[in-house]
Amino acid sequence: MPSTSTQETSPQADTSLSHGLKQRHLSMIALGGVIGAGLFVGSGAGIAAAGPSIIIAYVLSGLLVMLVMRMLGEMSAAYPSSGSFSAHAERAIGPWAGFTVGWAFWVLLCTAVGLEGIGAAKIVSGWLPGTPEWAWVALFMVVFCGTNLAAVKNFGEFEFWFAALKVLAISLFLVLGVLAILGVLPGTDAPGTSNLSDFMPGGGEGLVIGLLASVFAYGGLETVTIAAAESEDPVRGVASAVRTAMWRIALFYIGSMAVVVTLVPWDSKEVVEKGPYVATLDHLGIPGAGQLMNVVVLVALLSAMNANIYGASRIAYSLVERGQGPKALGRVAGGVPRIAVLASSVFGFLCVLLSYWRPDDVFTWLLNMIGAVILVVWIFIAVSQLRLRRRVEREAPEKLVVRMWAFPVLTWVALAGMVAIFVLMAREPDTRVQLYSTGAMTLVLAVVGYAWQRARARD
Numbered sequence: 001m002p003s004t005s006t007q008e009t010s011p012q013a014d015t016s017l018s019h020g021l022k023q024r025h026l027s028m029i030a031l032g033g034v035i036g037a038g039l040f041v042g043s044g045a046g047i048a049a050a051g052p053s054i055i056i057a058y059v060l061s062g063l064l065v066m067l068v069m070r071m072l073g074e075m076s077a078a079y080p081s082s083g084s085f086s087a088h089a090e091r092a093i094g095p096w097a098g099f100t101v102g103w104a105f106w107v108l109l110c111t112a113v114g115l116e117g118i119g120a121a122k123i124v125s126g127w128l129p130g131t132p133e134w135a136w137v138a139l140f141m142v143v144f145c146g147t148n149l150a151a152v153k154n155f156g157e158f159e160f161w162f163a164a165l166k167v168l169a170i171s172l173f174l175v176l177g178v179l180a181i182l183g184v185l186p187g188t189d190a191p192g193t194s195n196l197s198d199f200m201p202g203g204g205e206g207l208v209i210g211l212l213a214s215v216f217a218y219g220g221l222e223t224v225t226i227a228a229a230e231s232e233d234p235v236r237g238v239a240s241a242v243r244t245a246m247w248r249i250a251l252f253y254i255g256s257m258a259v260v261v262t263l264v265p266w267d268s269k270e271v272v273e274k275g276p277y278v279a280t281l282d283h284l285g286i287p288g289a290g291q292l293m294n295v296v297v298l299v300a301l302l303s304a305m306n307a308n309i310y311g312a313s314r315i316a317y318s319l320v321e322r323g324q325g326p327k328a329l330g331r332v333a334g335g336v337p338r339i340a341v342l343a344s345s346v347f348g349f350l351c352v353l354l355s356y357w358r359p360d361d362v363f364t365w366l367l368n369m370i371g372a373v374i375l376v377v378w379i380f381i382a383v384s385q386l387r388l389r390r391r392v393e394r395e396a397p398e399k400l401v402v403r404m405w406a407f408p409v410l411t412w413v414a415l416a417g418m419v420a421i422f423v424l425m426a427r428e429p430d431t432r433v434q435l436y437s438t439g440a441m442t443l444v445l446a447v448v449g450y451a452w453q454r455a456r457a458r459d
Contacts, residue, residue: 096450
């Protein structure tokens with residue numbers, strides 16, 4: 001069988017992925033991918049637990065994510081593939097590793113599609129009381145499944161405009177927030193440091209909860225390296241996206257958290273109930289701004305649904321191309337793996353029924369199922385980069401367009417940070433169940449992957 005990179009980067013008639021994503025699509029996907037649903041929706045609980053020290057939590061987890069993205073960027077620029085870290089893990093560690101991390105991430109993305117659909121439905125049904133949430137989930141699933149069944153450039157256009165709106169909204173939020181902090185926004189007084197005086201109200205335990213919340217808010221950044229394989233210039237696209245990750249993370253995540261906790265008391269109930277961004281704009285008394293931000297949150301959720309169906313289908317396609325899944329999922333029509341798109345949408349449609357049968361606890365149940373998968377993915381990325389870097393230096397040093405900083409020291413630092421987060425999760429009752437469920441799923445996949453590898457070796 002030819003190498004993965006050859007299969008996935010050499011267009012063949014109607015049997016391989018198209019290269020319909022332009023550089024502007026990839027740049028905006030990278031930019032918008034930083035501003036995810038986790039930032040808008042999930043950060044409120046972190047602020048409630050950690051108080052103003054949520055800034056430290058986002059700085060620490062942001063540094064870890066920068067290292068992970070740099071490692072992933074190095075490998076993806078050297079070996080562009082729609083399988084991204086799954087293909088890298090197979091190349092560096094073995095087929096069982098690619099199988100394990102690939103299908104674990106597929107489950108994560110498919111489940112996230114359902115989570116985001118339910119979250120978006122709650123917003124719309126709040127605007128239109130009496131309309132059933134399950135009907136909205138069904139509508140969103142039909143729209144984005146259809147979008148992903150069409151040409152990849154349609155996905156690119158959707159994400160381009162979704163991301164543009166998110167970037168505009170978060171930038172405007174930061175500008176208004178800074179003006180309010182300085183006391184030059186009409187109708188507002190400078191808060192000074194009054195809301196920061198009790199910087200760590202929950203002590204070390206609160207900071208840990210905030211740290212865990214911030215780690216999972218960063219999930220989804222990996223999609224840009226999957227999308228890069230279908231761009232006009234995969235190597236340049238990955239390199240550009242990864243190199244700008246640092247200022248994007250610092251500005252959008254850490255900057256916005258600093259604005260929120262400076263302007264709004266950390267223990268305000270509205271931070272959790274409305275979300276930190278809506279609560280901040282309502283606190284500033286800007287007419288209609290809070291509801292407008294709700295529209296942006298809805299767009300962020302819909303954007304994440306669209307991107308996750310895309311990412312899941314490409315991961316599944318790559319796994320099948322490498323002989324690690326049902327062959328039917330690898331069928332391509334019009335440059336799109338349509339069977340993989342449908343399979344990746346099944347769980348989202350299942351969530352239509354779940355939100356009808358169990359509307360009160362389905363969100364928590366789904367979250368617990370996939371809570372720690374992103375950390376498993378990051379560990380495989382770090383281990384793969386440790387092993388691949390030396391190989392690339394020996395065999396094809398010209399492929400090192402993106403280089404990991406201070407290799408191998410910072411790679412080991414990142415791995416230590418991931419292990420530390422696992423330990424912290426084991427100590428917290430709320431995250432322990434996520435750790436155990438993710439661990440059980442990963443172990444099962446590893447055993448199946450190893451058995452699959454042995455069977456293929458015998459054949």
